[in-house]
Amino acid sequence: MAGKYSAVFAVTFLLSGLAGAGELPDSQLINEVEAALKMPSGAKPLIAYARYYTVETRDGRREVRGVFLLEPADRPGLHDIDDGGLPMVQDGGCDVVNVRYAIDEKKVLGVWCNGVA
Secondary structure (H helix, E strand, O other): OHHHHHHHHHHHHHHHOEEOOOEOOOHHHHHHHHHHOOOOOOOOOHHHOEEEEEEEEEOOEEEEEEEEEOOOOOOOEEOOOOOOOEEOOOOOHHHEEEEEEEOOOOEEEEEEEOOOO
16 A cells, blocks of 8 residues: 555656644653544554654644654654754545644644545
């Protein structure tokens, strides 16, 4: 399945650029988020994904937002976001996982796979 979406990921990632400026979470916060996650049905284990995080304020609530990508397959693990934005991918199923986590409440607000075009 990953090969099927390689071109989609590459084109969408290059054309869409990065979304939403924010701050980078520290390693303690990332560990907290990842310990609380339950990957959605159909997703690979967390360690299989290239993981990108940012901290944003939404409706007065500080949240961690994350995007996990299976592509590029040779780069699993945590990655810095050069300009504070997240990769944007429009589809891809569970090759792309999205995360929202409320920092003060210490709870996962959502973990979901992208749709498939």
